[in-house]
Amino acid sequence: MDNIARNYKQNINKYAIFKGLKIEDILVIEMAFIDDLALMLFTLPLVSVLISYTTIQAYLGFRKEGYSAIKRSLDDSIIPAGILGVVITIMALWGEFTWTLPGSYNILFYDVYLLLGIVILSYSIAVYMEKRLQTTGIFALFAGLITIYYGVVGYRLGLTQEPLALLGLYTAYGIAGILGYPVTVALDRWRAQSVTNKASIGAWMVIFVLFWLAVIVAGILGAVIGIETIPAHLAHAP
DSSP: OHHHHHHHTTOOOEEEESTTSOGGGOEEEEOOOOOOHHHHHHHHHHHHHHHHHHHHHHHHHHHHHTHHHHHHHHHHTHHHHHHHHHHHHHHHHHHHHHOOSSTTHHHHHHHHHHHHHHHHHHHHHHHHTTOOSHHHHHHHHHHHHHHHHHHHHHHHTTOSSOHHHHHHHHHHHHHHHHHHHHHHHHHHHHHHHTTTTOOOOTTHHHHHHHHHHHHHHHHHHHHHHHHHHHHHHHHTOO
């Protein structure tokens, strides 16, 4: 990630305006950089913390109180998830439109970052409107597959100075996204079964444990990469 930090401030986009003028008359504008890559990286562990805390709290409450505890935990996550979803989506769209990173790094980072923002935002809206979560879950599944694919391609191309860390980060979040679908299916079923008081954890526990492991590992990797990136960005601010 260090080479991105060093090259970040060097990649200045130039845009020509006023079509029809001679080449020597074309006005070239140099756009200033806004260095927010480190902030982007730190939003990843924030997402992991929110997801882990919400689902683990919901599980523990479910064992004592039933589905009402799950609903309470999901409702409590609406505001922070909504804020994170909006922030991530706006930052990702800004990156997609401005291309401030060196070359293909814009595709590698902003494409999957935008998918993450959409998933988080969709989740918060679904919970707020009391809709089924599995529609968001199926979107998370395909977003997870895409994320893993991007990570594998980035690793094979040797992008970043730590391609293995890149592969690990994308794979962990990709697996979390894939497992997000059965997790949301389970939550929807428990809500439906709560009417008859027949809701039970059963074999779903294995899915939840794997989901938590993937989310926690992804959050740790995101935090470590973000911490390693901060010094280079502070030393070479745009």
